[in-house]
Amino acid sequence: MKNRLLALILSSVLLPTLSLSATAQSRMLESNKGTSVDCPTLIAEHLKVQYQVTNGKGQQWEMTLIRNGQDFIIQRDAATFEQWTSHGEYVRYFPVEKRSVTYRKGDLRALNVQHDRDQLYHVVSPKLQTHMVKTQVQQLGCFETQGFAGKVNGLESQLLWIDTIGLPYQFTLGATQPNLDYKLVIVEPFSGDAYSALTQDFQDIDFADVGDSESDPFIAKMINQGFIEHGSSGFYNSEGQAIEAQGGHGNHSH
Amino acid sequence: MNVMNIKRIAAAISCSLMTVVAHAAVLPATQTDSQWFKDSAANVAAKAQVETQKTAKNVILFVGDGMGVSTLTAARIFQGQQQPGNQGGEEGFLSFEQFPHTALVKTYNTNQQTPDSAGTMTAMTTGVKTKAGIISISDTSLRGNCLSSKGNELVTLVDLANAKGLSTGIISTARLTHATPAAAYAKSPERDWEGDANLPAEAVANGCTDIASQLVMRDEANALTVALGGGRSYFLPKEITDGENKAGKRKDGKDLTKTWVDSFSKAAYVWDKKGFDAVDVANTDHLLGLFNPSHMEYEADRADDVAGEPSLTEMTTKSLEMLKKNDKGYLLIVESGRIDHAHHAGNASRALSDAVELSNAVKAAMDATSSDDTLIMVTADHSHVFTIAGYPKRGNPILGLVHNVDGSLATANDNKPYTTLAYTNGPGAVVGVRDDLTSVDTQNKDFMQQALIPMESETHAGEDISLHARGPGSNLVQGVIEQNVIFHIINQAQQLGGTKY
Numbered sequence: 214m215k216n217r218l219l220a221l222i223l224s225s226v227l228l229p230t231l232s233l234s235a236t237a238q239s240r241m242l243e244s245n246k247g248t249s250v251d252c253p254t255l256i257a258e259h260l261k262v263q264y265q266v267t268n269g270k271g272q273q274w275e276m277t278l279i280r281n282g283q284d285f286i287i288q289r290d291a292a293t294f295e296q297w298t299s300h301g302e303y304v305r306y307f308p309v310e311k312r313s314v315t316y317r318k319g320d321l322r323a324l325n326v327q328h329d330r331d332q333l334y335h336v337v338s339p340k341l342q343t344h345m346v347k348t349q350v351q352q353l354g355c356f357e358t359q360g361f362a363g364k365v366n367g368l369e370s371q372l373l374w375i376d377t378i379g380l381p382y383q384f385t386l387g388a389t390q391p392n393l394d395y396k397l398v399i400v401e402p403f404s405g406d407a408y409s410a411l412t413q414d415f416q417d418i419d420f421a422d423v424g425d426s427e428s429d430p431f432i433a434k435m436i437n438q439g440f441i442e443h444g445s446s447g448f449y450n451s452e453g454q455a456i457e458a459q460g461g462h463g464n465h466s467h
Numbered sequence: 468m469n470v471m472n473i474k475r476i477a478a479a480i481s482c483s484l485m486t487v488v489a490h491a492a493v494l495p496a497t498q499t500d501s502q503w504f505k506d507s508a509a510n511v512a513a514k515a516q517v518e519t520q521k522t523a524k525n526v527i528l529f530v531g532d533g534m535g536v537s538t539l540t541a542a543r544i545f546q547g548q549q550q551p552g553n554q555g556g557e558e559g560f561l562s563f564e565q566f567p568h569t570a571l572v573k574t575y576n577t578n579q580q581t582p583d584s585a586g587t588m589t590a591m592t593t594g595v596k597t598k599a600g601i602i603s604i605s606d607t608s609l610r611g612n613c614l615s616s617k618g619n620e621l622v623t624l625v626d627l628a629n630a631k632g633l634s635t636g637i638i639s640t641a642r643l644t645h646a647t648p649a650a651a652y653a654k655s656p657e658r659d660w661e662g663d664a665n666l667p668a669e670a671v672a673n674g675c676t677d678i679a680s681q682l683v684m685r686d687e688a689n690a691l692t693v694a695l696g697g698g699r700s701y702f703l704p705k706e707i708t709d710g711e712n713k714a715g716k717r718k719d720g721k722d723l724t725k726t727w728v729d730s731f732s733k734a735a736y737v738w739d740k741k742g743f744d745a746v747d748v749a750n751t752d753h754l755l756g757l758f759n760p761s762h763m764e765y766e767a768d769r770a771d772d773v774a775g776e777p778s779l780t781e782m783t784t785k786s787l788e789m790l791k792k793n794d795k796g797y798l799l800i801v802e803s804g805r806i807d808h809a810h811h812a813g814n815a816s817r818a819l820s821d822a823v824e825l826s827n828a829v830k831a832a833m834d835a836t837s838s839d840d841t842l843i844m845v846t847a848d849h850s851h852v853f854t855i856a857g858y859p860k861r862g863n864p865i866l867g868l869v870h871n872v873d874g875s876l877a878t879a880n881d882n883k884p885y886t887t888l889a890y891t892n893g894p895g896a897v898v899g900v901r902d903d904l905t906s907v908d909t910q911n912k913d914f915m916q917q918a919l920i921p922m923e924s925e926t927h928a929g930e931d932i933s934l935h936a937r938g939p940g941s942n943l944v945q946g947v948i949e950q951n952v953i954f955h956i957i958n959q960a961q962q963l964g965g966t967k968y
Contacts, residue, residue, distance in 0.1 A: 299712075300712070319768045320808075322768065322913050323765070323808075323813075324813075324894065325914065421762055421811070423811070424811030425584065425658075425811075426659070436923045436924075
């Protein structure tokens with residue numbers, strides 16, 4: 214129980230991911246003086262970013278965030294990706310099966326799922342900065358970054374923040390012995406049409422209908438794999454494992 | 468049984484009551500002076516005076532999806548505890564619980580001991596039980612197979628009422644294409660064929676059509692007068708984005724909301740609360756209201772809806788205004804569709820809020836009609852594994868932790884408290900160590916009740932549900948009945964001509 218709560222607290226700050234398949238059109242290339250890039254014109258509400266995430270065991274994975282206005286997609290692995298809409302809906306997509314499950318606001322509430330939309334949209338919650346002290350301003354590639362340092366969850370941490378797009382350039386939790394490190398590796402513009410294309414032609418089901426759809430082989434498979442409810446929390450621990458909704462009780466197993 | 472016979476029975480009961488009264492002197496004053504004694508005696512006396520007409524001009528069938536008996540009890544207490552000056556909440560009644568006639572209803576499908584909504588509602592609307600997942604097609608059909616459904620389509624109450632020249636209406640807080648409302652007007656071997664994009668090649672090849680199109684693509688004579696609920700996306704093409712910024716789901720390019728307006732005389736389509744409130748009843752003969760791309764909001768969340776939604780009570784009231792314009796009468800079927808969904812999510816608070824709103828809608832229907840000519844029936848399609856447990860003291864908050872009669876917090880064998888309401892299975896299940904709820908606000912509407920068996924979604928239950936009735940023909944509601952008997956009660960009371968009555 215304590216571990217689950219701790220994981221939930223950590224996850225509200227951090228979003229580890231697994232892998233993704235994406236083609237970068239412009240890359241952040243580091244140089245001795247920072248990052249040298251082919252600087253595209255970026256609009257904070259219409260872009261795609263990819264982070265390389267490294268945990269304390271040296272394991273690495275990637276996460277992608279794609280914004281379309283106030284809607285955004287987060288992809289953590291090739292099997293699924295998730296969309297959060299401005300209406301407060303959460304949609305989990307299964308690209309191989311071309312199926313999706315939509316959790317409407319009422320469904321999320323009924324499941325007692327709570328999330329920090331700001332943290333998801335910005336990868337690292339902007340509120341974090343208020344608990345840290347400013348350090349130096351650096352030009353890294355295309356971006357002017359503001360440095361922050363301070364304790365996060367009891368660990369000395371460092372944040373390089375790109376204010377123009379509201380995202381971290383790098384965030385390191387546990388500065389002397391890194392627990393988790395997020396590093397921006399790709400950033401590019403992403404159009405509304407391209408965004409819409411990502412979610413086209415999926416056969417969608419409301420989460421509310423799952424209970425009446427257990428004869429659906431896809432739903433049965435997803436339930437057995439624990440995707441349906443666990444996916445709804447949107448939170449993952451430092452091993453990339455989904456954390457159950459807060460309304461769950463005990464050690465929910467699948 | 469005619470009115471005379473009923474009067475004879477009533478007279479016999481009345482004589483029996485007089486006998487009781489004649490012997491009342493032997494009862495001690497502490498008994499006869501008790502308010503419990505007086506109230507119940509008055510209740511029986513009133514029942515003895517009940518006279519029931521045989522023929523109903525109008526029929527309203529309310530269905531609480533998943534509203535089993537434990538839901539009724541909990542909703543009654545939930546409602547009672549919110550009323551000022553209550554005596555604990557247990558003493559109250561939901562509006563329909565004081566109807567004069569009640570029966571228990573067996574809900575199983577032809578292939579399932581614990582049923583689903585498609586099979587149960589088919590039983591109610593056609594008089595024939597069928598398999599789970601099948602909409603108003605007999606059980607000789609295979610689920611999800613169009614070819615096997617051909618020739619096995621069943622005639623529904625709505626078909627019969629329309630043929631008689633009555634006005635008809637369907638209301639649901641779920642999608643109008645969802646299994647329960649769909650069984651009133653559509654025929655489909657698969658409940659999931661709500662839109663054309665859901666039809667497999669076999670269905671298209673063999674001439675099956677989607678449920679949304681079956682609601683709209685009808686002759687004027689067989690058209691619904693009122694259809695109000697959710698499910699807008701199955702009526703709009705995917706190229707169209709609706710007023711709540713959600714794209715339609717139809718692949719055939721059809722805008723069925725436009726088809727509705729173009730096909731029927733004095734037709735109107737509304738999609739938000741503002742449009743709903745502005746409907747000119749006097750000059751509208753066919754009203755389609757689709758207030759959400761999918762299911763409408765839970766009553767507890769309705770105020771947060773993007774464009775605003777009418778309540779079940781408001782939809783019922785407006786529908787009755789529309790339907791009353793037909794002097795021949797009407798048939799209205801009203802579903803509270805989201806009690807079921809809240810239970811599936813293991814969230815008792817929302818299930819109870821929606822059940823109370825159904826009670827409010829029934830009250831509005833009672834107020835807007837006469838029991839002399841309108842049969843009102845209230846039932847469920849199936850139950851849920853929802854329990855009311857422990858020995859909480861009188862007036863203990865129904866959503867709260869169990870407190871003993873002496874006020875102390877009751878604890879289980881693990882020395883932790885527990886709630887009165889829980890589920891046999893579902894997402895709130897405990898595996899391993901049970902959470903300590905001592906400092907948890909279990910009355911919060913987002914609280915998920917604990918459960919025994921871990922399942923991603925809580926399930927339906929197989930026990931009987933209840934049927935409550937008032938008005939002409941309601942005397943036929945008695946005993947333990949098969950669910951398909953409901954069709955026959957309506958058919959007989961409203962003389963729909965579907966049998967040899």
